[in-house]
Amino acid sequence: MNPTQLMEEAKKGRSFAYVPYSKFPVGAALLSKDGEVFHGCNIENSGYSLTNCAERTAIFKAVSQGTKQFTALAVVADTEGPVAPCGACRQVISEFCAPDMPVYLTNLKGDVQETTVAELLPGAFTPEDVLHATE
Ligand SMILES: O=c1ccn([C@H]2C[C@H](O)[C@@H](CO)O2)c(=O)[nH]1
């Protein structure tokens, strides 16, 4: 699956967004190491802070089905420029995806920003920080 195809898959995820409050659908497509695509959409809640973003939906779906190795992520929304993942998603992406993994941020106009996990969250707090902590 190439980046263009993955960005198309992100649009499929977007079509399922549950966004009665913001009316701002977002889609994500997460490619696993063995070639499986996990789609994500944002899922809002009347308790607004319980909303789950598209990126985290895709990651949590994959992890909950036993997949934790990923090779690329695409995110799409109807934004002026390429969509910008929120801080919470950047942290969760950093937990499961390698620092050099490509992330394709796009919009419905076809603007594409190719970035990496490390560029999205420089200096991320990582599993190693916890697991290798000294007492
Ligand atoms: O990268 C992003 C940015 C925002 N949202 C969602 C959260 C909320 O439902 C709506 C407006 O913030 O968009 C995402 O899913 N991903």
Ligand SMILES: [Zn+2]
């Ligand atoms: Zn987010």
